[in-house]
Amino acid sequence: MGFLFLLLQGVVFFTLIAVALSLRLLDDGLSLNCTQEEVPCKAVFNNCLYRGWLIPSDFTPSEPDDLQVDVDVRRNMKGDLEPVIVAKWKAKDDGSISHLNGTELSVMKASTNQMLCVHFTFLQPFKTMRNLAGEKWSFFLDAVVVDPDRTYVVTVSNLPKPNLKHSSYNVHTNVDVPGCDHPSMISTTVCIERGETWQPNISVVRTRGLDVVDGLYVQFFPGENVERYNIFMKCNRDSSMKTLYHENQTLLNVTFDLENWSRSCFAEKPPTKPLLETPFPHGQRSVLIIYSKDHPLYTEMVLKLCAFLRAKCGTDVVLDLLDTAWLGTIGRMQWIEQKKRYIEQSSNKILILCSRGVQAKWGAICGEPRVLLREDVRSPVGDMLTLALQLITPDMQRPASYGKYLVAFFDDVSSERDVPSLFDIAVKYRLMKHFEELYFRILDVEKYEPGVERCIKDIGMDEYFNCPSGEALKTAIEAFQLHQIKNPNWFEKECVNSEDEVRGETDPLLKQPIAPIYEKTAIINNGPPILIQDVNIRSGTPSICTVTPQIHNNPEQSVMVVSPRVHSKPGEVLSSHPALAYPIEMPSVVPVNPLLYPCLQVESLPVETACPPVVFPVGEPSDLCLGNNRKNPTAPPPSMEDSFLLDQEMNMSAPVEMEESEMEGASEMRPSRGSDQGYSSRNSVDKEELKLQLDLSLLTKLQTQLLLNSPISSGFYNNSTES
Numbered sequence: 001m002g003f004l005f006l007l008l009q010g011v012v013f014f015t016l017i018a019v020a021l022s023l024r025l026l027d028d029g030l031s032l033n034c035t036q037e038e039v040p041c042k043a044v045f046n047n048c049l050y051r052g053w054l055i056p057s058d059f060t061p062s063e064p065d066d067l068q069v070d071v072d073v074r075r076n077m078k079g080d081l082e083p084v085i086v087a088k089w090k091a092k093d094d095g096s097i098s099h100l101n102g103t104e105l106s107v108m109k110a111s112t113n114q115m116l117c118v119h120f121t122f123l124q125p126f127k128t129m130r131n132l133a134g135e136k137w138s139f140f141l142d143a144v145v146v147d148p149d150r151t152y153v154v155t156v157s158n159l160p161k162p163n164l165k166h167s168s169y170n171v172h173t174n175v176d177v178p179g180c181d182h183p184s185m186i187s188t189t190v191c192i193e194r195g196e197t198w199q200p201n202i203s204v205v206r207t208r209g210l211d212v213v214d215g216l217y218v219q220f221f222p223g224e225n226v227e228r229y230n231i232f233m234k235c236n237r238d239s240s241m242k243t244l245y246h247e248n249q250t251l252l253n254v255t256f257d258l259e260n261w262s263r264s265c266f267a268e269k270p271p272t273k274p275l276l277e278t279p280f281p282h283g284q285r286s287v288l289i290i291y292s293k294d295h296p297l298y299t300e301m302v303l304k305l306c307a308f309l310r311a312k313c314g315t316d317v318v319l320d321l322l323d324t325a326w327l328g329t330i331g332r333m334q335w336i337e338q339k340k341r342y343i344e345q346s347s348n349k350i351l352i353l354c355s356r357g358v359q360a361k362w363g364a365i366c367g368e369p370r371v372l373l374r375e376d377v378r379s380p381v382g383d384m385l386t387l388a389l390q391l392i393t394p395d396m397q398r399p400a401s402y403g404k405y406l407v408a409f410f411d412d413v414s415s416e417r418d419v420p421s422l423f424d425i426a427v428k429y430r431l432m433k434h435f436e437e438l439y440f441r442i443l444d445v446e447k448y449e450p451g452v453e454r455c456i457k458d459i460g461m462d463e464y465f466n467c468p469s470g471e472a473l474k475t476a477i478e479a480f481q482l483h484q485i486k487n488p489n490w491f492e493k494e495c496v497n498s499e500d501e502v503r504g505e506t507d508p509l510l511k512q513p514i515a516p517i518y519e520k521t522a523i524i525n526n527g528p529p530i531l532i533q534d535v536n537i538r539s540g541t542p543s544i545c546t547v548t549p550q551i552h553n554n555p556e557q558s559v560m561v562v563s564p565r566v567h568s569k570p571g572e573v574l575s576s577h578p579a580l581a582y583p584i585e586m587p588s589v590v591p592v593n594p595l596l597y598p599c600l601q602v603e604s605l606p607v608e609t610a611c612p613p614v615v616f617p618v619g620e621p622s623d624l625c626l627g628n629n630r631k632n633p634t635a636p637p638p639s640m641e642d643s644f645l646l647d648q649e650m651n652m653s654a655p656v657e658m659e660e661s662e663m664e665g666a667s668e669m670r671p672s673r674g675s676d677q678g679y680s681s682r683n684s685v686d687k688e689e690l691k692l693q694l695d696l697s698l699l700t701k702l703q704t705q706l707l708l709n710s711p712i713s714s715g716f717y718n719n720s721t722e723s
Contacts, residue, residue, distance in 0.1 A: 023109060023114050023116040023146070024144075024145050025045055025116070025145065026074055026082060026143040026144075027077050027143075029043075029045050030077075031077075031143065032044075032045070032118070032143060034120040034139065034141075036137075037131075037132075038127075039122060039124070039126070040122070041120050041121065042120075042121045042123060043118060043119065043120055043121075044118070044119050044121070045117060045118045045119070046117055046119070047115065047116070048117035053161060056164075057099075057160040057163060059096070060096070060099065060158075060163065060166070061091070061092075061096040061099050061100040061158045061160075062092045062094055062169075063092070063157075063158065063169035063171050064089045064090065064091065064092075064103065064156045064157070064171050065091065065092045066090045066136075067087070067089045067154075067171050067172075067173060068088045068089070068492070069085060069087050069088075069154045070086045070087075070488075070492050071083060071084070071085060071086065071146070071175060071176075071177050071489075072086045072142065072184075072488045072489055073184060073185070073187075073188055074142060074143075080189040081189060082145050082189060082190065083145065083177060083185060083188055083190070084143060084145055084146065085107060085141075085142070085146055085152065085154060086140075086142040086489070087140070087154055088138065088139070088140050089103075089156050089171075090136040090137060090138045090139070091103075091126075091137040091139075091158070093129040093137075094129065095129075097126045097129050097137070098125060098126060099160075100122065100126060100158055100159075101121065101125075101159050101160060102120050102122055102159035103157070103158050103159060104117055104120070104156070104158075104159060104161075105117065105118050105144075105154065105155070106118075106155045106156075106157075107144050107146075107152055107153070108152065108153045108155070109146075109150060109151075109152055110152060110153060111150060111151070118141060118143070118144070119159070120139060121159075146177050147177065147190065148177055148178065148179050148180050148182075148185050148191060149177060149178070149179035150176075150177050151174060151175070151176050151177070152174070152175050152177065153172055153173075153174055154172060154173055154174075155170070155171065155172040156171050157171070176417065178415070179415065180194065180196035181196070181415065182415065183412075183413075183481055183485045184484065184485060184488040192224060193226075195223045195226055198224075198226070199221070200220040200221055200222075200223070201220060201221050202218065202219070202220045203218075203220070204216060204218050205217045207255070214257075214258045215255045215256055215257050215258050215259075216233065216255065216256040217253065217254075217255050218253060218254050218255070218256070219251065219252070220252055220253075221250070221251060221252075222246050222249065222250075222252050226246060227245055227246045228245055228246070229243065229245075229246075229252065230242075230243050231243075231254055233256050235261065235262065235265035236262065236265065238261060238265070240256055242254050242256070284314060284315070284316055285315050285347075285348055285349075285442055285443060286315070286316040286317075286318060286342075286343070286346070286348040287315055287317055287318065287348065287349050287351050287442060288318040288339050288340070288343055288348070288349070288350045288351070289305075289306065289317060289318065289319050289351050289353060290350065290351070290353070290384075290385060290388045290389075290392075291352075291355070291358070291385065292353075292355050292356075292357030292358045293357070293376055293379055294355050294356055294357040294373065294491065295375065295480065295483070295490060295491075295494055297476070297479055297480035298355060298413070299321075299375060300476045300479075300480075301410065301413075301473070301476045301477055301480055302319070302353060304469070304472050304473040304475075304476045305353075305431075306319055306322065307472065307473070308467075308470055308472075311469040312458070312464075312467055312469055312470060313439060313442075313459065315439075315442060318339050320381045321381065324380055327381055328380070328381075332387055333387055336387055336388055336391060340391060344404065347444060349404060349441065349442050350405050351406045351408060351438075352392075352406070352407050352423065353408060353409065353410070354407060354408070354409040354418045354419045354420070354423075354428075355409065355410075355414050356414070356491045357373055357385070357491070358385060358418060358419075358420060359417070359418045359419070360491075360495075361385055361386050362389060362422060363420075364386070365386065365389060365390070371495060372495065372496050373494050373496070374494045374495075374496050374502050375494065377496065377499045377503070389420075389422070392422070393422065396423070402425070405423070405426060406426075406438060406441055407419060407423045407426040407427065407429065408428065408429040408430070408431050408434075408438055409428070409429075409431065410430075410432075410477060411430040411431060411432075412481050413480050413481050416428060432461050432464055432473075432474075432477075433461045435459055435460070435461070435464065436455065436456055436459055439456060439459060440454070440456075458470075
């Protein structure tokens with residue numbers, strides 16, 4: 001039926017004449033087949049009048065087991081899509097299977113009580129309680145054609161049926177067939193013939209003038225498979241109807257005479273209310289979203305809606321999947337109670353997103369079989385919807401709590417039938433068609449006021465996807481809608497009997513190919529770093545530095561005198577070794593034969609009586625020197641650094657003249673030691689003697705090194721002389 005408001009009060013109605021369908025079989029039952037391997041079978045259908053009821057049986061089988069019923073579409077022999085009931089059931093694996101002669105499936109239309117039965121008659125008895133695969137014997141039927149938007153009762157019985165007054169059973173279930181607005185039904189032949197997909201594109205024009213009769217001109221496009229159209233026009237108590245026929249025309253039109261109609265039906269249209277664009281509020285609002293995890297794609301839709309509310313609308317969203325850390329800390333029931341209490345104490349709202357899972361879980365609360373969804377088992381938070389519905393139910397008994405709850409569903413993937421009866425009195429919003437009205441409810445702002453109509457830019461049905469978050473939401477809705485079209489029984493596939501069925505499955509995300517991960521290990525050298533320095537070779541004339549010892553002609557004296565050095569800073573005492581408290585015996589002088597060692601002679605200097613000279617042997621040390629060293633150990637031998645300091649000391653050991661006043665001042669600045677302050681000058685002399693002894697030791701080592709490296713000690717001189 002199509003309708004259109006004309007001006008203020010006139011209405012035009014269009015009706016399509018459709019034929020009501022009755023229960024029937026696909027292809028009139030010609031495609032029925034129930035034969036299985038090892039079990040020959042014959043299938044017949046009737047109006048459920050079973051003669052065997054009147055004949056008692058000695059033995060009857062047990063009731064059927066595990067009945068599952070769904071609605072799907074099948075193509076008939078002509079290639080047309082038709083909605084059918086898909087039923088599956090099993091036979092119990094007990095001894096009564098030996099008396100199982102057949103099975104019966106009956107379908108009753110709830111609105112008219114019309115019934116249709118299909119009988120499976122087994123041509124030979126069962127030899128085993130289970131089939132060769134070790135499973136229960138199962139049966140299947142998908143040939144009963146049904147009408148859209150209707151409810152049916154499906155019952156299964158084993159033959160022969162239980163005798164009267166014996167133990168009986170009743171294995172049945174109800175099934176709701178989706179309407180023509182459902183994606184899986186929109187392409188069926190019955191919906192096309194009813195005109196459910198008809199887009200008439202009606203246009204209405206009022207004709208009036210001097211030569212033209214005052215009338216109403218109506219024009220529209222005809223639908224497929226429809227031959228007759230009734231067009232009604234009504235105003236107050238006046239009405240008029242005209243009938244048109246298709247007659248292979250691409251455009252139909254009709255004119256109503258308005259000469260005898262009341263003028264009040266065509267009053268001038270009042271001025272349009274001005275649109276007042278409402279900006280997003282600065283104060284942040286919060287929304288608690290209650291939903292069912294029907295499918296991974298549906299959960300993705302909910303997450304994208306949360307992102308759109310946050311990014312585009314500036315609304316804080318409270319969702320279980322976005323607060324798993326705190327939820328796992330305090331528990332599921334405590335988390336819901338805490339969030340619900342926060343909403344009740346503020347002006348925020350609770351949004352219930354209805355879907356097939358919400359309706360099924362509400363039915364389980366009301367006494368129907370429990371529903372366990374695959375996504376609830378996989379989710380780290382589990383089934384939060386059932387707990388939320390149990391807390392919400394008492395609030396629905398108090399009208400003052402109605403304003404806190406918003407009920408909505410995604411129009412493209414759900415319908416109003418998915419809204420539980422608990423929310424029958426609530427306003428139901430279709431997303432994203434009514435998202436603007438829903439958002440006004442979140443803000444507690446009226447969309448319509450006297451003379452003003454408010455609107456919010458870029459969140460309407462035709463605009464919300466112009467932003468990145470809205471585009472992602474639209475993509476998620478289309479993906480789930482496409483999945484529903486390809487899998488009409490998707491919800492039944494998501495229902496499981498136990499959690500063990502899901503734990504053995506592989507997450508679909510893990511099945512997706514993952515790009516390989518490459519690992520690069522750095523090479524770490526455990527040893528010290530190796531530094532390579534190229535040799536810089538100079539192409540110029542090579543230069544050789546030669547150190548030649550000075551040879552004196554006077555062989556009688558071979559004594560070197562080292563004079564003490566007077567520092568410019570009297571208060572500074574330099575020493576590389578600790579002071580020795582015991583006296584040091586000087587090694588004896590060993591005379592050197594100048595004929596044997598003409599190259600090693602030291603210049604002799606006169607010895608002053610004020611400072612006794614210190615002598616040291618030149619050449620090989622004597623046994624006496626070694627013995628004295630054993631008795632009276634001297635300072636430790638100098639290192640290479642000491643040798644370098646020795647050169648500096650020798651270069652800086654020239655005598656320095658100082659005034660007597662300066663010497664006295666230096667002695668005053670030097671810290672005195674000992675109990676007798678009168679012997680302070682003697683203490684300074686001891687320090688100088690120790691310093692001289694240190695210099696002596698260093699020079700001794702240097703002379704020894706020069707001797708060992710000389711041509712005489714190495715044998716080179718003797719070899720040259722002999723030659």
